[in-house]
Amino acid sequence: MTGTVEVHEVPAAALERNPLGDPARRRTPVYLPPGYGSSTARFPVVYFLHGYSGSGMGWLNTTGFQLTPLERLDQLVAGGAIPPVIAVYCDGWTALGGSQWINSEAVGRYDDYLVRDVVGYADKTFRTLPRAAARALIGKSSGGYGAMVHARSHPDVFAHVACHSGDAYFEYCYLPDFPKAASAYRKAGSVETWYGEFRRRAKETRTRGEDHMVINILAMAAAYSAKKGEPLGIELPFVVQTGRIKPEVWERWLAQDPVRFIPKHTEAFRKLESLFVDCGTRDEFNLQWGARMMVEALGAAGVKAVHEEFDDSHMGIYYRYDRSLSYLVPRLSR
Numbered sequence: 001m002t003g004t005v006e007v008h009e010v011p012a013a014a015l016e017r018n019p020l021g022d023p024a025r026r027r028t029p030v031y032l033p034p035g036y037g038s039s040t041a042r043f044p045v046v047y048f049l050h051g052y053s054g055s056g057m058g059w060l061n062t063t064g065f066q067l068t069p070l071e072r073l074d075q076l077v078a079g080g081a082i083p084p085v086i087a088v089y090c091d092g093w094t095a096l097g098g099s100q101w102i103n104s105e106a107v108g109r110y111d112d113y114l115v116r117d118v119v120g121y122a123d124k125t126f127r128t129l130p131r132a133a134a135r136a137l138i139g140k141s142s143g144g145y146g147a148m149v150h151a152r153s154h155p156d157v158f159a160h161v162a163c164h165s166g167d168a169y170f171e172y173c174y175l176p177d178f179p180k181a182a183s184a185y186r187k188a189g190s191v192e193t194w195y196g197e198f199r200r201r202a203k204e205t206r207t208r209g210e211d212h213m214v215i216n217i218l219a220m221a222a223a224y225s226a227k228k229g230e231p232l233g234i235e236l237p238f239v240v241q242t243g244r245i246k247p248e249v250w251e252r253w254l255a256q257d258p259v260r261f262i263p264k265h266t267e268a269f270r271k272l273e274s275l276f277v278d279c280g281t282r283d284e285f286n287l288q289w290g291a292r293m294m295v296e297a298l299g300a301a302g303v304k305a306v307h308e309e310f311d312d313s314h315m316g317i318y319y320r321y322d323r324s325l326s327y328l329v330p331r332l333s334r
Contacts, residue, residue, distance in 0.1 A: 018108030033084030051141030056091025101146025106226035133333035162324035168290025266301035
């Protein structure tokens with residue numbers, strides 16, 4: 001690599017005493033462009049949000065012949081395809097596998113963590129340009145969802161946003177897994193029992209292929225329908241014994257769907273200077289449909305978004321960061 005990578009332990013005041021007991025200090029890889037150490041220049045910053053089950057250190061994982069996201073960024077900078085930037089690879093891991101990058105009574109304040117703790121640490125520690133026009137936020141899957149949430153809530157922090165295969169149109173991406181999750185919880189006897197068995201199995205041997213969709217539903221419920229006093233502090237959107245949808249809980253989920261919240265927050269999206277949305281046409285979670293609906297809603301509000309589709313699925317698509325970085329980074333304020 002021509003740039004350098006440092007791993008910083010970011011103190012996260014927003015995550016102190018969180019309900020799951022997850023750490024309030026997060027190991028966070030940071031990419032510094034070539035020449036950073038020998039200059040006094042300030043740089044714009046790209047913040048990356050990982051998907052469900054990801055972590056800060058997971059950004060450094062090598063996958064055979066493929067480049068890591070950091071190596072892909074370095075390649076673009078070294079080749080002159082994009083101007084030099086600082087990049088911060090955030091950590092949103094939780095004991096349930098993810099946070100959706102929002103504040104939740106069942107998980108912790110991950111919205112505050114990103115906006116206050118991570119951005120604040122970067123601006124204090126590195127030679128950044130501390131303004132929205134010089135910040136980009138890029139996420140994939142649950143990270144793509146998080147990018148759209150922060151575009152809605154914090155256009156004053158991030159003026160450039162990219163959503164890769166982000167969770168959207170919940171009827172298609174979550175609803176199909178409800179009966180499968182209900183079956184697993186019912187067989188175990190309760191949600192708490194299933195979760196305890198899952199944690200023990202993961203520690204002693206390994207998780208099963210079918211576990212992903214089941215733990216994912218718990219994580220989504222923790223994000224969208226937290227409820228004190230319930231097992232794990234969450235309320236499921238269905239009855240475990242019968243699988244019947246609970247309309248009042250399901251409506252809480254739907255209120256958090258980008259397809260639904262975009263039309264209600266058009267002023268925030270109009271403040272963005274750049275917005276990139278993409279998804280594979282063979283996405284296993286049907287997210288291409290949600291992406292199309294999001295772009296349709298944005299267009300109806302007069303918000304311009306670059307929308308791309310590509311012939312691939314949901315997994316192993318780090319190469320798509322090349323597209324969003326090539327669009328966003330040259331547009332960052334310098």
